[in-house]
Amino acid sequence: MAGLKQRVIASAVKSYEWLESRLGLIKPIGKAAAHPTPANNASWMYVFGSAATVLLILQVVTGILLALVYSPSANEAWGSLQVLNHNIALGWYLRALHGWGSDFMVAIVLIHMVQVFLFGAYKFPRELTWMIGVILLLLTLGMAFTGQVMRFDQDAYWGLGIGASIASRVPWVGAPLVHLILGGPIIGAATLARFFTLHVFVIPGLLLAGVGVHIWMTLLHGVSDWPMPGRIVSKATYEQEYHELTEKTGIPFVPDAAWKDAVFAAAILFSVMACAFFFGPFGPSGQPDPTIIQTAPKPDFFFLWIYAVLAFLPPSIETPFMLIVPVLVIAGMLVLPLVAGEGERHWARRPIAVLMVSVIALSLGVFTRLGTYTPWSPIMEAWTSEAIPVKYLHDRTPLERQGALVLQDKQCRNCHSLNGAGGLRGPALDDIASRMTEDQMIRQVLQGGGNMPAYGNALNPSETKALVRFLMTLRGNGLEPAIDASRKLSASGALYMPKRPNQSGMKNSH
Amino acid sequence: MTEFLKHPGESGNDGLTPEAKLAAHSRRTFLFKLSVLLNTAVGTVLAVPLIGYLLGPAMSKNTGSWIAIGSVEEFPVGQTRLVDFESPVSRLGDGPAAKVACWVRRVSAQQFQVFAINCAHLGCPVRWFAQSKLFMCPCHGGAYYEDGSRASGPPERGLFEYKYKISGASLLIHAGDMPTLATQASCGGKPLVQIEAATKKRSSSWPA
Numbered sequence: 195m196a197g198l199k200q201r202v203i204a205s206a207v208k209s210y211e212w213l214e215s216r217l218g219l220i221k222p223i224g225k226a227a228a229h230p231t232p233a234n235n236a237s238w239m240y241v242f243g244s245a246a247t248v249l250l251i252l253q254v255v256t257g258i259l260l261a262l263v264y265s266p267s268a269n270e271a272w273g274s275l276q277v278l279n280h281n282i283a284l285g286w287y288l289r290a291l292h293g294w295g296s297d298f299m300v301a302i303v304l305i306h307m308v309q310v311f312l313f314g315a316y317k318f319p320r321e322l323t324w325m326i327g328v329i330l331l332l333l334t335l336g337m338a339f340t341g342q343v344m345r346f347d348q349d350a351y352w353g354l355g356i357g358a359s360i361a362s363r364v365p366w367v368g369a370p371l372v373h374l375i376l377g378g379p380i381i382g383a384a385t386l387a388r389f390f391t392l393h394v395f396v397i398p399g400l401l402l403a404g405v406g407v408h409i410w411m412t413l414l415h416g417v418s419d420w421p422m423p424g425r426i427v428s429k430a431t432y433e434q435e436y437h438e439l440t441e442k443t444g445i446p447f448v449p450d451a452a453w454k455d456a457v458f459a460a461a462i463l464f465s466v467m468a469c470a471f472f473f474g475p476f477g478p479s480g481q482p483d484p485t486i487i488q489t490a491p492k493p494d495f496f497f498l499w500i501y502a503v504l505a506f507l508p509p510s511i512e513t514p515f516m517l518i519v520p521v522l523v524i525a526g527m528l529v530l531p532l533v534a535g536e537g538e539r540h541w542a543r544r545p546i547a548v549l550m551v552s553v554i555a556l557s558l559g560v561f562t563r564l565g566t567y568t569p570w571s572p573i574m575e576a577w578t579s580e581a582i583p584v585k586y587l588h589d590r591t592p593l594e595r596q597g598a599l600v601l602q603d604k605q606c607r608n609c610h611s612l613n614g615a616g617g618l619r620g621p622a623l624d625d626i627a628s629r630m631t632e633d634q635m636i637r638q639v640l641q642g643g644g645n646m647p648a649y650g651n652a653l654n655p656s657e658t659k660a661l662v663r664f665l666m667t668l669r670g671n672g673l674e675p676a677i678d679a680s681r682k683l684s685a686s687g688a689l690y691m692p693k694r695p696n697q698s699g700m701k702n703s704h
Numbered sequence: 705m706t707e708f709l710k711h712p713g714e715s716g717n718d719g720l721t722p723e724a725k726l727a728a729h730s731r732r733t734f735l736f737k738l739s740v741l742l743n744t745a746v747g748t749v750l751a752v753p754l755i756g757y758l759l760g761p762a763m764s765k766n767t768g769s770w771i772a773i774g775s776v777e778e779f780p781v782g783q784t785r786l787v788d789f790e791s792p793v794s795r796l797g798d799g800p801a802a803k804v805a806c807w808v809r810r811v812s813a814q815q816f817q818v819f820a821i822n823c824a825h826l827g828c829p830v831r832w833f834a835q836s837k838l839f840m841c842p843c844h845g846g847a848y849y850e851d852g853s854r855a856s857g858p859p860e861r862g863l864f865e866y867k868y869k870i871s872g873a874s875l876l877i878h879a880g881d882m883p884t885l886a887t888q889a890s891c892g893g894k895p896l897v898q899i900e901a902a903t904k905k906r907s908s909s910w911p912a
Contacts, residue, residue, distance in 0.1 A: 267797050267799070268797055268798050268799040268800075268801050269797045269798070269799030269800075270799070272799075272800075351801060352827070352828055352829070352843075355822065355826070355827035355828065355882070356826040356827055356828070356843070358827065358882065358884055359822075359825070359826040359827040359884045359885065360826065361884075361886075362884035362885045362886035362887060363885055363886070364886075368884075368885065368886030368887075369881075369886040369887045370759075370762035370763070371762065371886075372881075372882075372884055372886055372887050373761045373762045373764065373881075373887070374759065374761055374762040376761070376882065377761050378761050378764075378793070378795065379768070379791075379793045379880050379881040379882065379887070380791050380793060380794065380798070380801070380802070380804075380881070380882045381801050381882060382794060382795060382797075382798030382799075382801045382802055383795055383796065383797035383798045383799070383801075384761065384795070385801075481800050482799070482800055482801050483800035483801070483803055484801065484803060484804060484805060484821070484829065485786075485788040485803045485804070485805040487786070487805060487821055487829040487830075487831055488831075489829065489842065490842040490843070491828055491842070491843060501843075501844075504825075504826060504844055504858070505843075505844040505845065505858060507858065508858075509858055509859065509860035510860070512858065512860065513860075570844055570845040570857075571841075571842055571843065571844065571845050572840045572842070572845055572847075574831060574840065574842060577835075603835050604835050604836045605833050605835055605836040605838070605840075606836075608833075608840065609845075619845050642855070642856065644856075645845070645856045645857065646856060647836075647838055647847045647849065647855030647856045648849075648855070649836065651837055651849070651850070652835070652836045652837040652838070
């Protein structure tokens, strides 16, 4: 028996030696994996990059499996997703894994970036590693956007329309650019085909190559050491200091530091699986048929903030803002390590960096939150689905009740809420009479102003009268009605016009 | 290493003087540079048509064509109705995306306005509300009056209009590109030319 065991071991060793003498990769890779790294970075804060890589591999694998069934044709894509969801065993689960994997990947890449930024790890000699990382972030977002197009449902269709509309604002080359993006004059077969090409060939190729370079540079320069307040990065001394630190405190990356990466990656994979299993795949929503206009298109989660920002930009600065700001932001991220490549790394000594992260994270969070319920959009069905609360009809005259009907019929509720139901585009009307006088209401209704269209052409005088009379009864919790202070003054008058006899004429001329 | 690479008749450098070796090296360097030049030329010849293919859609001057969207009788004067049609520039495999919808407003017996459903802000589909006489956009809250002019919200202009003509009993519109700010359906430099006439018409027939 012992002889057999030894013979098996001996032949295994021999096979390995044969392979390695031909391949020549196993030993160098093993050596690279076990390279010494400063003990202080074997931390749970340093696990995000490897987790992002693991998610990328998950996306590649699930993507290949989905491509076995998915049909990248404008005619069939939507149907093939239905087949995946309903007719293929575990097709729904693969779609869910790929969709949730994408959300997790964007999130982990962002967290990785924030960690590197706050730890000052982008500083010398890792400037280029950061720059490649910025490009990897953009490629990841590119994958998320093109992946949303792969769903080729209503949201994908109108999302492409939004993309084309933004591109159309580029001066001089707007029209050729739109045609280039769509692959023709309209959204159709060519559009899906080119986004499929981007999503499956071009961007993944760049992403994998970029990740390779990113990891190579991480090995070349070593994982950054844990920042300490007062330990300054200087181009003259940093590399020697890092080398000494590694000599003194170095531990082999595999396994002493890498076990945390492995545990975290497993936890992330498990979370993706749990989300996929319990929440299922994303969409598809309705067919990509632009004649179905009963839709409120919305982008995927990580683009909601852009969707929200686009609702708030004033028309006059919107185009320059859309075209210039992204360029500046990306350029700023790219040149960051070149202008701040030395100095303090610890966050406690970099208040502006901490402030920037806080403000950016808060802004993105607020805009994303707003994007989930789009208060700027009219609620198209509110005028027929939300009845006037009964309490607002009690003790009203017939004229006032007629006004309530006008309010409902003229779609006012699409933008104005009563008792919490209705659109949020305009102010709630529950206590409008305590804020506006009758004259102000008439003016606002007929002429519009602010974000409100003018209803002069949509209301006849009797409708206007009834509507405003009804609005005059809406005073919240019995608040006093709004008054025009100037009326009172001009009526009592003496202060301003002591010698004019014709006071009532003055009043009427207002 | 070099002794392993020697082949009879090839590594003839061994017998040469240093001067001759240098000459041979410089000849090979020259030949290498020549080959780089050759490949640059071949690569350029290869690349030009590839780039042309890639940029093809951007260069094409597809202007669209006239298409009948229904009988004039289908549109009562004073009303605005949604009409679907198949895009005249659709191609094989476009599927449901080749369909197009537009809002047709009949101003008077002979006068129409045909609006693209695409919001002038970012292209979302606007909906017509006859009671409040407004088009509303579900995406960012753009609103337009019945004549297509901007009412409120983020759009910086009115709705895109298709050119139309009446041929016999049919209403024809000129459709092609998906309407965006750069690829408008048909306005061609003079957007919203019909608005003034429409406004006049409406004020005279306003049921006061």
